[in-house]
Amino acid sequence: EDIENYKTLLGIDSGYAYMVAVVCGDEQQGNHMTNAVGSSVRMQNHYQEVRTILKEYFNCYVGSVMANKLAVLVPYEKEAMDYNERIELIEKAREAVRYLRKRTDISFRIGFGSVGEMRDMADSYTQALRVLVESTGSVAHVDDLPIRCEYAGDYPIKLEKRLFEEIENGEINNATASAKSFFDWMMESGSGLMDIRLKVLEFVLWSEHIAYEKGGMTYQLNIRSDYLPGIMSIEDPERLRLWFTDKIAEACRNIQSKRSEKSGSVIEEAMRYIRENYNRDISLDEVSREVNISPYYFSKLFKDSTEQNFIEYLTNLRMDKAKELLLTTDSSMKEICSMVGYADPNYFSRIFKKNIGVTPTEYKENKGDTVG
Known part of the structure; x- marks a missing residue:
């Protein structure tokens, strides 16, 4: 995209x-x-x-x-x-x-x-x-260059690359579909069961390597001790295909889970920072720097996680605080405007009416009734 x-x-x-x-x-x-x-x-x-x-x-x-x-x-x-x-x-x-x-x-x-x-x-x-x-x-x-990797015959290099891209992105359904397609190609190519076992093992080990690098799995030396004897005991290709796709799916789930965990903590930190600083002139760049990711990626991550973009979230937060102050304090409009992060009272009034439906003065006079 x-x-x-x-x-x-x-x-x-x-x-x-x-x-x-x-x-x-x-x-x-x-x-x-x-x-x-x-x-x-x-x-x-x-x-x-x-x-x-x-x-x-x-x-x-x-x-x-x-x-x-x-x-x-x-x-x-x-x-x-x-x-x-x-x-x-x-x-x-x-x-x-x-x-x-x-x-x-x-x-x-x-x-x-x-x-x-x-x-x-x-x-x-x-x-x-x-x-x-x-x-x-x-x-x-x-x-x-004199030394380059060459692939014999009709080896599906694009399918292989796509499979590992999908694994890296934690795309469980796409990765398992690609793994099935690759397994089908091996069967149709006339490869022996031993060659297929070795290729399956190679792909599973590399998939888990990606998951380790992404922080989705904790490495242990003996965690794979049963892999080789396990696949060597499988004589039925369909059982081998299932073992293969299950392992690919597991690697994807681990990556996806870690990514969700990391994304969640980043967004929680960002929302906390916004809540603590909404009364200042803060920007998306400032908040993204605070959570140490690029503004472009932070913007997408924030929208995906909250279903609001940064400006919408900040504006809604400010409007909620402004409504509270209008009903619970005797502060002037200029003071409330400043307390919720706006420098220009006229601009604050326009934003308030656009989002709430009435002006701040009308909201206060009507004690929170937004029907004009």
């Missing part, structure tokens, strides 16, 4: 893309650039020019300067890039490196990750950085 929102925001129609890592320095020595700190300051000063040049060469989206690096997203129409296109891209990048040096007096290296779906761009960027470490040229492409 987030990826689709970003695609819409940026006007990207392509289903695929690849990442480019642009690294700068005073000069290249082997596989690294010298004076990374100094050159990053200079690249910051030349950012607009560098960005314009990169967009002209690659029709891309350029990120902000991070140390001495730029992350660049290039939308792509196809699922893979053929040899001739790759060679053409590398030549174009070499030309871009020379031109950037000429215009900025900064040395650059460019690394290319592989083409993939938008959700795989973190992997593509990691590849783009890695290929620069593993090569000494000014331009390098991951598909030129």
Whole structure:
């Protein structure tokens, strides 16, 4: 959902893309650039020019300067890039490196990750950085690396990747469906029962590894002592499939449970902070910083947990307090306005009427009756 929102925001129609890592320095020595700190300051000063040049060469989206690096997203129409296109891209990048040096007096290296779906761009960027470490040229492409993992025949690599993404997200139903599909593929491929057992064990162990990393399971050395003898004793493929999907579902549940627990504690802390500070001019950014998560993620988490966005929750809290003060104190409207976090009495009155249906004065005069 987030990826689709970003695609819409940026006007990207392509289903695929690849990442480019642009690294700068005073000069290249082997596989690294010298004076990374100094050159990053200079690249910051030349950012607009560098960005314009990169967009002209690659029709891309350029990120902000991070140390001495730029992350660049290039939308792509196809699922893979053929040899001739790759060679053409590398030549174009070499030309871009020379031109950037000429215009900025900064040395650059460019690394290319592989083409993939938008959700795989973190992997593509990691590849783009890695290929620069593993090569000494000014331009390098991951598909030129001598050592890459190859998959024989019709191995369902996309299904495998999707399965582990679903496990990582705690998507029980989707993950178990993908696990069943993968098991079906193994059966249909003519694999022997021993090969299937080993693959099932590999996937279950890795699923639990993800759950350990997410904090959803407590690691114990002997917790899996019965796994190997257990699956070796299973002769019926359907029983093996059930064991497999049960373990995948269990890993998902553990991840989901931990995530809910963590989300709940974060939202409780945020709501406590809002209740203690609603009488100040607090913002979503301030509260998200207090609970130590990004404003964007906090906003989504808050809405999912409370069914209100941040402003709605804060406004409702202020309105409840204002109603209480109007009925139980002799404070002036200006004083009540300030006590519930508003600086402008006129604005407070408009917000109150919009949410309660009557003005603060009418509410006080009618002793809480909201019928105008």
